[in-house]
Amino acid sequence: MVSERGLQVLQAIVQDFVETREPVGSKRIVDRHAFGVSAATIRNDMALLEDEELIEAPHTSSGRVPTDKGYRVFVDHLARLRPLTSAQRAAISVFLDGSTDLDDVLSRTVRALTRLTGQVAIVQYPSFARADVSHVEIVDLGGRVLVILVTDTGRVSQRVVSLPDGAEPAEVAHVRARVSALVTGRSVRDGAQAVAAALPLHQAPADAVLVAVLRVVAEELEEFRQDRLLMAGAANLARSEADFRGSIYPLLEAIEEQVTLLRLMSEMVADREGLAASIGRENEAFGLAEASIVTGDYDATGARARLGVLGPTRMDYPTNLAAVRAVAHYLSQLLEDDESSR
Numbered sequence: 001m002v003s004e005r006g007l008q009v010l011q012a013i014v015q016d017f018v019e020t021r022e023p024v025g026s027k028r029i030v031d032r033h034a035f036g037v038s039a040a041t042i043r044n045d046m047a048l049l050e051d052e053e054l055i056e057a058p059h060t061s062s063g064r065v066p067t068d069k070g071y072r073v074f075v076d077h078l079a080r081l082r083p084l085t086s087a088q089r090a091a092i093s094v095f096l097d098g099s100t101d102l103d104d105v106l107s108r109t110v111r112a113l114t115r116l117t118g119q120v121a122i123v124q125y126p127s128f129a130r131a132d133v134s135h136v137e138i139v140d141l142g143g144r145v146l147v148i149l150v151t152d153t154g155r156v157s158q159r160v161v162s163l164p165d166g167a168e169p170a171e172v173a174h175v176r177a178r179v180s181a182l183v184t185g186r187s188v189r190d191g192a193q194a195v196a197a198a199l200p201l202h203q204a205p206a207d208a209v210l211v212a213v214l215r216v217v218a219e220e221l222e223e224f225r226q227d228r229l230l231m232a233g234a235a236n237l238a239r240s241e242a243d244f245r246g247s248i249y250p251l252l253e254a255i256e257e258q259v260t261l262l263r264l265m266s267e268m269v270a271d272r273e274g275l276a277a278s279i280g281r282e283n284e285a286f287g288l289a290e291a292s293i294v295t296g297d298y299d300a301t302g303a304r305a306r307l308g309v310l311g312p313t314r315m316d317y318p319t320n321l322a323a324v325r326a327v328a329h330y331l332s333q334l335l336e337d338d339e340s341s342r
Contacts, residue, residue, distance in 0.1 A: 002052055005035070009045045010054055011078045014066050018316050023063030068280030071313055075277050081322040088116055092330050102154040106230050109307060109331055114233030116323040119311035120255065121232045124265060126300035131155065131224065133183045133191050138176040138213065140169055147216050151188065153300060157220040164208040171209045178210060179217055192221040229258045236311065243312035250287045251310070260286050265306050270297055274328065275321055280313045294320045296328035300335050
């Protein structure tokens with residue numbers, strides 16, 4: 001059982017190690033933190049923390065560094081979320097205000113989050129399977145058409161489709177009406193099913209334009225239904241490579257493939273504020289035993305999703321948790337305001 005002062009010593013070790021990347025000794029703790037006890041007493045506290053496997057010595061006669069278990073205790077019991085400065089809050093507002101659609105606002109969100117934390121920033125797209133297709137537009141570009149799909153949750157898809165030779169403007173107008181009748185006002189799921197059912201019925205050469213557009217619409221609606229991530233700041237991993245005992249390749253692979261991170265984020269259990277942290281060896285099953293991920297829930301017109309940061313276990317958890325919480329709150333409010341203004 002760790003004493004109250006022992007927990008405070010652990011907090012000092014975590015804070016100093018995160019700041020300096022150097023093992024922390026008892027003299028440093030006495031010099032930098034007002035415990036009012038001798039270095040010998042602090043050494044005894046550190047020995048107890050080591051017995052509990054909360055800190056360890058990276059090599060003989062060195063100071064101590066936190067273990068993954070130590071970081072977990074710190075996050076669960078000691079970390080206090082540091083309020084963001086007015087400058088940081090203003091930066092969030094500058095990044096997110098003026099966005100044009102959901103893709104744009106989420107892109108701005110990850111850029112803001114990586115600027116605030118210096119980590120890899122991640123935002124999960126909300127699931128749009130239950131969203132309704134509110135508008136379809138097909139714009140004739142002369143030999144090609146621009147297919148635009150819009151959902152009532154603000155998701156926008158734009159794809160250019162090449163048309164068969166000899167396609168007439170009247171055909172484009174007919175296709176627009178046909179596609180709109182199939183999907184407008186329906187959920188993404190139902191619209192995708194309607195398109196899938198219609199495709200086999202239009203295989204005649206005269207239907208070539210309609211089939212080309214329907215296939216693209218089917219692909220875009222399917223993408224709306226799938227979970228996916230948007231990320232920024234992968235270069236930050238290279239700058240923190242010294243914090244990884246092994247290779248950063250598993251992290252880069254997880255960023256590229258996304259499936260691993262989606263599974264990990266979906267299994268993290270959030271607290272009452274919607275915040276969660278998964279630290280070091282807790283991520284071993286996902287091949288990310290040397291990384292930590294901090295997430296926060298945000299609300300996108302009734303569909304909840306997560307955003308967060310990924311980095312080494314030696315990260316500033318209080319600051320990162322505060323940044324994630326603030327950005328998640330701002331994003332939820334922005335999406336709610338956007339929905340109410342429609």
